Amino acid sequence: MVQALNSAMDVMMARDDSVVVFGEDVGYFGGVFRCTEGLQRKYGPDRAFDTPIAEAGILATAVGMGVYGLRPVVEIQFADYIYPATDQLISTAARLRYRSAGEFTAPITVRTPCGGGIFGGQTHSQSPEAIFTHVCGLKTVIPSNPYDAKGLLISAIEDDDPVIFLEPKRLYNGPFNGHHDQAVTPWTEHPAGEVPEGHYTIPLSKASLVRPGEDVTVLTYGTMVHVALAAVAEGGVDAEVIDLRTLVPVDIDTIVTSVTKTGRCVIVHEATRTSGFGAELSALVQENCFYSLEAPIVRVTGWDTPYPHALEWDYFPGPRRVAEGLRKAMEG
Amino acid sequence: MVQALNSAMDVMMARDDSVVVFGEDVGYFGGVFRCTEGLQRKYGPDRAFDTPIAEAGILATAVGMGVYGLRPVVEIQFADYIYPATDQLISTAARLRYRSAGEFTAPITVRTPCGGGIFGGQTHSQSPEAIFTHVCGLKTVIPSNPYDAKGLLISAIEDDDPVIFLEPKRLYNGPFNGHHDQAVTPWTEHPAGEVPEGHYTIPLSKASLVRPGEDVTVLTYGTMVHVALAAVAEGGVDAEVIDLRTLVPVDIDTIVTSVTKTGRCVIVHEATRTSGFGAELSALVQENCFYSLEAPIVRVTGWDTPYPHALEWDYFPGPRRVAEGLRKAMEG
C-alpha cells in the first residue's frame, strides 16, 4: 500500500504543479513509513520538503497555500499527533469556504497513518476518525487496500474540499486479517494489491461491496474490512460486507439497500466505541431501516480505553470478537 | 446561572485551598460572562488570575498543577476556542491516570460556555461536546439550570478525573425555551433558579427526569431541555423528558427504563447532527431497548453547517422542530 500511496502522489505531482507534499521527515528521508520516498529527488525540495515538528504549523501553512492556489498534500506522522492541528482543521480548513462564501478555500489533503497492530501503544495506534466526521466541511476517507488507496488518494487530492485521509498503518505491508499469530501475507498475493501505474480515481463517497451476502450486513472500513472478511469466512455466516471507504459524506444508499435486504447489521471499527463513527452508522441505519431490522444493530469496536501496548491483541477487535458480533446479530 | 456558578467556585475555594481558578479575563475583570467576578478580590491573585491567550497553555499548566496536587478550575472563554487545547485535553489530561497507572492525575475542571442564541456566529456558538464524549478518560457535564449548575460544578471540582463542564451561555440569564421572539424570563421565576448558599452536590452520571410521561422519551441536555419542555407543552404529547446532565459516563439506567416504558425516543441537541452525541444515544437506545421500540428514534439537532450569524434562528432546533420530531416519533 505504501507504493500505491507513493504512486498517487507521484502521479498528481507530475500532472499538476500546484500539488506540493510536506510534513515531518517526508522530504529527503521519504517519510517514516516511506510513503513519500523519492518525491523530493524527483520534484525538488520546494515541492516535497521536511517541516518543523509542528502539526498546527503544517496545517496552517497548508491552508495558506490552499488560499494562494496550491493543492497541498501533508503528512501527519501518526494520527495520534493530529490533535495539535485540531484548531487549524476545524476552525479554519473546514470552515473557510463557508465563512468566505466560497471565495477562499483550502483544497488540502491530510494523510495520516492510523490504527494499531504494530505495538505502538497509546500514542501510535489511535483511530480518531469520529472526531473528523463530526466536523462539517471535512471529508474523511480510509482505504482498505492498495488499489483503493491510490484511487482514493488521487480523488482526495483533486477534491476541492479538505480531506482527512487515514491510512491504516497495519495494512501498509499486507492485508492483515487480525490473526496476529499467523504469518504476514504480502499485498502481492491479494487481488487489490495490483495497482495500475498511471492516473485513475475511485470516487469519494462510494462504498465498496466487498462480499455480497444475504443474512447480515457488516459495515466497516480500513483494517477491519479484512478482519470482518476473515470472521465471516470462519464463522460461516452469509454476511454482506461493505467497505465504506469514505465516512463523510457516507454512501447512504449502499448501506440502506443492504440492511433493508438483510435485516441485520454489525458495525465494526477499531476506534473506541463511545461516540465512535459506529454510533453515527447505527443511528443512520435505525433511522433509515427501522422497519427492516430484525435484531439490534451490533457494534464491535475497540474498547473505551487507551490502546494498551502489551495488551494490544486483547484490545484489537479481532476475528473472534467480530464473529461473536455476527452471532449476536443473527440470534437477535 | 452565572451567580450559581460563581457560588460553586467560591464555596470550593473557601473549603479547599488547592482549588485555583484561572483563564482569559477571569482575574481582575471576573470573566467576560462575569462567572468569576469577585474571586480574585476574595482569594488573591495567586488563586484567581488572568492568563495569556493560549488555551493550550491554560490546559497544560492546569495539568501540571494537577500533578503537583492542586485542583485547577479553568475557563475557556468560549467552547469554540477549546480546539487549540485539544492535544493537552486528549493526549494528556484524559490519559494521564492510565499511562502512569494512577500515579499522576489531572483532577481539573474545564468550564466553557457553549451553544448559540446570542448572535455569536460560527465562532461563539458551537457545541463541541461530542468530541469530548469520544475521549475515554474525560467526563462531560452540561447543566440546564442554576441549581444543577452549582451542584454539578462542585461535583466536577471534587471529582478526581478531568471534567469538561459546558455551560449553555443562552441559559446564563434565564431558562430560554427557544422562543427567541418572546420576552426573556429571568431565572428568578424558575424553581431551579433558587440556589442554596453553601456546599451541596448533584452527583455526576445521574440524569434528571424533568417531566414524567408515558408516550415518548425525550433525551436531551443543556438549553434544549427547556426547548423540549416547551415543545412538549405546546404539542400536547405526554412525553417523558430526561435531562442527561452528564453525557459521559451517561446514566444508562434512566434512559433504558424510560424508553422501555414509552417505546419511543426523540433525541434533541443543538450540536451538528453527524457524529453528534445524539448518535451515541441513538446507538445505546437501540442496543438496549430494541425490542421495546415502536418507531424509529428521531434526532432533532443543529444542522451540519457552521452556526450562521444572521440565520441563527433557522439553525437553532427550536420548539417547532422538536414538536415535529415528537410527531414523527409518535407516528412512527
Next chain:
Amino acid sequence: MKNSVSLQLHVPEPAARPGQAPDFNWVKVPAAGSVTRPDISVEPGAIREHAYTLIRVLDDSGDAVGPWNPKLDLQTLQRGLRAMMLTRAYDNRMFRAQRQGKTSFYMPCTGEEAIGVAQAMALDHRDMTFPTYRQQGLLIARGWPLVDMMNQVFSNSRDRLKGRQMPIMYSSKAAGFFSIAGNLATHFPQAVGWAMASAIRHDDRIAAGWIGEGATAEGDFHHALTFASVYRAPVILNIVNNQYAISSFQGIAGGERTTFAARGLGYGLPSLRVDGNDFLAVHAVTTWAADRARSNLGSTVIELLSYRAAAHSTSDDPSKYRPADEASHWPLGDPIARLKQHLMALEVWSDEQHSRLAVEVDNEVRDAQREAESYGTMGTDEHHSPATMFDDVYKEMPWHLRRQRQELGF
C-alpha cells in the same frame, strides 16, 4: 544545595486600575529620528537593538526627522490622512449603529488607524493581507467600498458572506483581504503559508499578517515565526501592541519583561519596534520589511506600539478594568492628530481644511450607510434565504445536507 526561600507566584499587575491616575511612565519614548535605518540586507543579528527601541519619524512639533523619514509626497500624506479619518468616521457610525440595534456587534480600531492605513499604502495592492478584526483601515485604504463593508456588518441581503459571519468579519479576495478569523492567531501562520506558496511559484507577491499582542501567546504565533524563519518566507509579521486584550493588559501577554518585537529575535528574524501612531514611521518600516521580503531576504517582525483608545468591542466596558481617562495620557498621542500636525507644520494644511475633510468623510460614511441600510439591517428581515445556509459547507452539497435543507422546508 537549596536555599529555603518560600516560592511566590508573580502575577503581573498594570500600572493603574480604575480609580487610579493613569500611569505611562514605564513607556520609554526615544526621540524621533534617533534610531538608525540599516540596509535591507543587514544581518539580523546586527540590529537586535531595533527590537528594544522605538522607531519614530514625527517629532513633538510635527516635523519628520531622521533616517526613517519615508519622504512621502504631499498627495500620499493627504490620502493617508483621509483614509485614517474615513476609518474613524466609519467606526463611529458603525458603533452607533450597534447601539441602535442595526447590527449585533461592532469593533472599532480607534487610535490605531495609522496601522491599517499606512501599511496598506506601503504594500503593493497585489500583496495579500491576513488581518485581524482591527485592520479595517487596510480595506478602507485600499479603496474597498464602505457599502460592501456595511452590508457585511448589517448581515443584509447584499452581504457577500450571506449573513454567515459575525459583523466585521470582512472577507474580500478582490481586495487581497483574507477572511477574518474568529479564532485568534489562526490566520498568522496561514499568511506564512501563503507567502511560501508565492515563493514556490516564483511569484513576486508578498504577504502580510497582523496579530494583537494578546494573541501572540497562541501557539499559532510561534508556528508562524518558526515557518517564516525556516523557509525565509516573503511575509511581514506585524504585532499590534495596543496595550490590551479585552480586559487584560499587555503584561499578561508577556510584555512585562521584554518587548513583543523581541519575540522575533528568537527565530533569527529582524525585528523592528515602531511608534504605531506615527503614520510616517509605520509607512517606513513597512516599506523596509516589504523590500526585504521581495528581495528574497525573508520575513520581518514588526511591533507596532499603540493604544486601544475605545472599547474592545460593543460588548465591552473598559471602565471596569482601566482608568477612564487613560487614553488621553497615552504618550504617543493620536495618529490622526499627529499627521494633521505634520501637514500643518509643512504649511500645507489648515484647521479649516481639516474640519472640512472631517465633514466630507462623515458625509461619505453617512451616504454609504443610507445605501447599505436600504438593503436591510440586522433588525429587518432582509437577509439571505435560510436555504443558503446549506451552501458552501462543501463545494457540492452532499446528500445529508440536501436532506437537512428539505427538513427545514426548502
Next chain:
Amino acid sequence: MKNSVSLQLHVPEPAARPGQAPDFNWVKVPAAGSVTRPDISVEPGAIREHAYTLIRVLDDSGDAVGPWNPKLDLQTLQRGLRAMMLTRAYDNRMFRAQRQGKTSFYMPCTGEEAIGVAQAMALDHRDMTFPTYRQQGLLIARGWPLVDMMNQVFSNSRDRLKGRQMPIMYSSKAAGFFSIAGNLATHFPQAVGWAMASAIRHDDRIAAGWIGEGATAEGDFHHALTFASVYRAPVILNIVNNQYAISSFQGIAGGERTTFAARGLGYGLPSLRVDGNDFLAVHAVTTWAADRARSNLGSTVIELLSYRAAAHSTSDDPSKYRPADEASHWPLGDPIARLKQHLMALEVWSDEQHSRLAVEVDNEVRDAQREAESYGTMGTDEHHSPATMFDDVYKEMPWHLRRQRQELGF
C-alpha cells in the same frame, strides 16, 4: 513600489548527506572558560550574548577552567562518571534486547549522557522533572532501580505501568520523574504549571523540563516559555539540541539562523547555551538556573548542545540521512571520554580504573536484566491480565467499561 525579483522558497539543507564527508565547520566552539558567569540576580537583558556563545569548562586537555567551573569534589565527579557509564551500558543492553525480540522498541541517549546525569545531580532530589524519552540518565543518576526500568521496557508482570505504555515511557512519582509523553512537547508547559503550583503553595521545590530541539517547534514550547515568563515560574527549561529530529537536521527546526537558546530571549528569560557534552559545564549552568528559580527570580532557558550519536530509536536507520561516520567528527566529543580525561588530568583516575568500572557497570546492568527477564519479556506471556486494561481510565470504573470488561470475558 516593488522590484521584480522572482521569489524562491528556501529549504534548509544540512552540511553533509550520506556519501559526503561530515562537516561541522559551522559549529563555533569558543574556548573553555571564556564566557563570564554573572550573578543570578543579573538583569536578563544584560546577558543576551550568553544565548549565542557556548559555556564550556573542560578544555582540550581535560582541565576545568574559567568562572563556570563548579569545583565539584572528587566523589561527585566519580558518581557522575559512573552514572553516565551505567546509562550507556543500560542503553547498549536494552538496544540489544530489542534486537533479540525481548521488547518491541528502544531509544538510547548515547552521546547525551552528561545531560540527564549532571542535571539530576545539580538538582535537589525533591525537585520535579518533566523529561523527554532521552533523559533516562536522570532516573539512573537519581538511583532508581534498573530492574524497575527494565520491567517497563519488557512490559512484564512487574511493570508498574501494567504494560500500557510503549517501552521507555518511564514514570515514577517517587523519583520525581514525570510520566513520559508520546506527544512531543506536551509535558514542557506542564512543567511550568507544576512550578506555578509550587509557587502558589509557597513550597521550595522547583521543576525542570526537557525538550528536543526538534520539538521546540510545537506550540507547547511557546506556551511553556510564555507562562514561565509571565508568572516567573520556578522552572528550568532545557532544550537538548542533539542536531537531529529523527531524520531532519536542526536547520529544519529553525536552527539555521540563530541558536535555540535565543528563543528564550524573546520572552525576557535569561538564556544560556552550554556545551552539553561537558559534564562540568552542564552541572554549573543547571546549578545557576536552579539557584535563580529558588530565589524567586524565575525561569532560565538552557540550550544543551550535543549530538545524537546513535539511531533515533530501534526503528531508525540514520545512515539513510546522514554520513555514517558523522558522530566521530562531532567537535564537542563524547561526554564520558571527556569526564574521564578530566579525572585523568586530575591524576585521580586511570585507564585501568576506567576499564574496571566499565565492566562493573555492565555487570550491574546484566544482573538487573537477568532479574527483569525473570518477570517476563515482550515475547513471553508474563504480563498483566487483560482485565487490568480497563482500570485507571477513570478513578472508578464506569458502567460501560465494566460491561466491556465482561464482553472480553472478565
